[in-house]
Amino acid sequence: MEKSASNWGVAAVPDSWNFKPNERLLGLMSLSVRGVLARIKAEMVAAGGGGGRPVIPMGHGDPSAFPCFRTAPEAVDAVAGALQSGEYNSYSTCVGLEPARRSIAQYLSRDLPYELSLDDVYLTNGCAQAIEIICSVLARPGANILLPRPGYKFYEARAVFNGMEVRYYDLLPGKDWEVDTDGVQALADKNTVAIVIINPGNPCGNVYSYEHLAKVAETARKLGIFVIADEAYAHLTFGERKFVPMGVFGAVAPVITLGSLSKRWLVPGWRLGWIVTNDPSGVFQRTKVAASIRTYHYICSDPTTFVQGAVPNLLENSKEEFFQKTIKILKESADICWEKLNGINGVTCPSRPMGSMFVMVKLDLSCLQDIKDDMDFCCRLAKEESVVVLPGRVVGCKDWLRITFAIDPSSLEDGLDRLKSFCLRHSKPAQ
Incomplete structure (x- = not known):
């Protein structure tokens, strides 16, 4: 005998349900560093990444994955x-x-x-x-x-x-x-x-x-x-x-x-x-x-x-030597970031970082071709170079970038060199 929904004790579907999600939640992912970085990484994976090279994470502030940043x-x-x-x-x-x-x-x-x-x-x-x-x-x-x-x-x-x-x-x-x-x-x-x-x-x-x-x-x-x-x-x-x-x-x-x-x-x-x-x-x-x-x-x-x-x-x-070691590596990395960013066409760093793990970098889209905005820049950089940085819009400044230098210095140098290559490749020809 064919079993109907009523035979299984399943109630008929109502014309409408009384519940729905909190509307305030639905637009908040765009305000989340994690949410935006997850989107960039997903697009990078879907596109096959930047030639199979290791991904360099310059978008979030968690240096603990690197051996040089182990806790005390x-x-x-x-x-x-x-x-x-x-x-x-x-x-x-x-x-x-x-x-x-x-x-x-x-x-x-x-x-x-x-x-x-x-x-x-x-x-x-x-x-x-x-x-x-x-x-x-x-x-x-x-x-x-x-x-x-x-x-x-x-x-x-x-x-x-x-x-x-x-x-x-x-x-x-x-x-x-x-x-x-x-x-x-x-x-x-x-x-x-x-x-x-x-x-x-x-x-x-x-x-x-x-x-x-x-x-x-x-x-x-x-x-x-x-x-x-x-x-x-x-x-x-x-x-x-x-x-x-x-x-x-x-x-x-x-x-x-x-x-x-x-x-x-x-x-x-x-x-x-x-x-x-x-x-x-x-x-x-x-x-x-x-x-x-x-x-x-x-x-x-x-x-x-x-x-x-x-x-x-x-x-x-916790010993002072541990804190001093962390500061020493951060200073070295911040100096690398400052010096290399100043040699990249299409980006401007207004001030040398003095603390935390980040620096803000302004995009000059007039120097770049085929780049619409900061989100497009970050997605294409990830796909082409396997370098992940954060679009400035996530911290309130469209067409800026937030870059973390709290990674091991050699990886940081590699990531900034790839960033330079990306900007050169997308630079507008000289008039």
């Missing part, structure tokens, strides 16, 4: 010891284990004019979750947030997802990517809640001076907003300017610092980050921002407990 052995020992102890197999407390938070407070206080306490520290699954939490905490109806352009678009993705308005202020390439504070004041209104600064800079490789950070703090104070200081690349500096934490100015305007182990210790996969309130005047307590951050931790996931358990030993025992 003391960090590995700290995590292995925490795991083997059997003391960290349980759930964590919602804002993080007290010994880890206390150690991070002490570690960050070294660079501040006041002492942080463990209650100022909230642990997160890397900086990405820290951004998610802050955007969720601030997302009241009508609120807007000021973000840098160029900048890290994950802030926009999280803000838009939470229903916030995003307003972009400019970084000034002719002034080492300083904040356009006049532009900030023109953008802000009574619904502006915070300004984000990224220092050392992703994607620009800049490092802000003490004086410029003081100016940003005074601007925030004048506007009645606080500063979100993304310091994921803290202390990764190799130029004349040393890293100054924004928390130094916490008494001028309250500061929320976002940081992690990921970059300085070269362990992005360990997913241990933090939110820190730098607020000696107690503004975050009075406005209940601190209470909201704590409350959000009750409805989100925790960092892995044994990594939290490793933090005190990791911070105490």
Whole structure:
């Protein structure tokens, strides 16, 4: 006997379904570094790559795959010891284990004019979750947030997802990517809640001076907003300017610092980050921002407990030699990048990188033929040369490129030579 849907107990298909996806999610892939790089790599694979040569990844900031960028052995020992102890197999407390938070407070206080306490520290699954939490905490109806352009678009993705308005202020390439504070004041209104600064800079490789950070703090104070200081690349500096934490100015305007182990210790996969309130005047307590951050931790996931358990030993025992070695390689790579980019027709690098792992490069499409824009440039470069760089539109600047130099120096030289060959091949004939 033929079996019908009713014989199997399958309900008839309704005329329409009541569910549909969150519409805000559907357009956010274009704001994702991972999403755009995945698209470029997929097109490269489909086209057969650049003659079977090894792919050179100059588009993302994860140097940990290269042997010259291995983490400190003391960090590995700290995590292995925490795991083997059997003391960290349980759930964590919602804002993080007290010994880890206390150690991070002490570690960050070294660079501040006041002492942080463990209650100022909230642990997160890397900086990405820290951004998610802050955007969720601030997302009241009508609120807007000021973000840098160029900048890290994950802030926009999280803000838009939470229903916030995003307003972009400019970084000034002719002034080492300083904040356009006049532009900030023109953008802000009574619904502006915070300004984000990224220092050392992703994607620009800049490092802000003490004086410029003081100016940003005074601007925030004048506007009645606080500063979100993304310091994921803290202390990764190799130029004349040393890293100054924004928390130094916490008494001028309250500061929320976002940081992690990921970059300085070269362990992005360990997913241990933090939110820190730098607020000696107690503004975050009075406005209940601190209470909201704590409350959000009750409805989100925790960092892995044994990594939290490793933090005190990791911070105490990591040797200065490890950090200096990382800085030495980054400086060498940044110098290679600066010098080689200046010899390539069709691209312009406005300033020598002084920190982080990136540099911004402007495309001159008038010098190139058959290249429509930055996305086309990156896709064709990947297909022809097996070199992956990030289109500038992903960080807010169309017809620019973001290039990471945090790969081993020999691979970087090869990648930049291939970039030069690509530009020569696509250069317009001399008139």
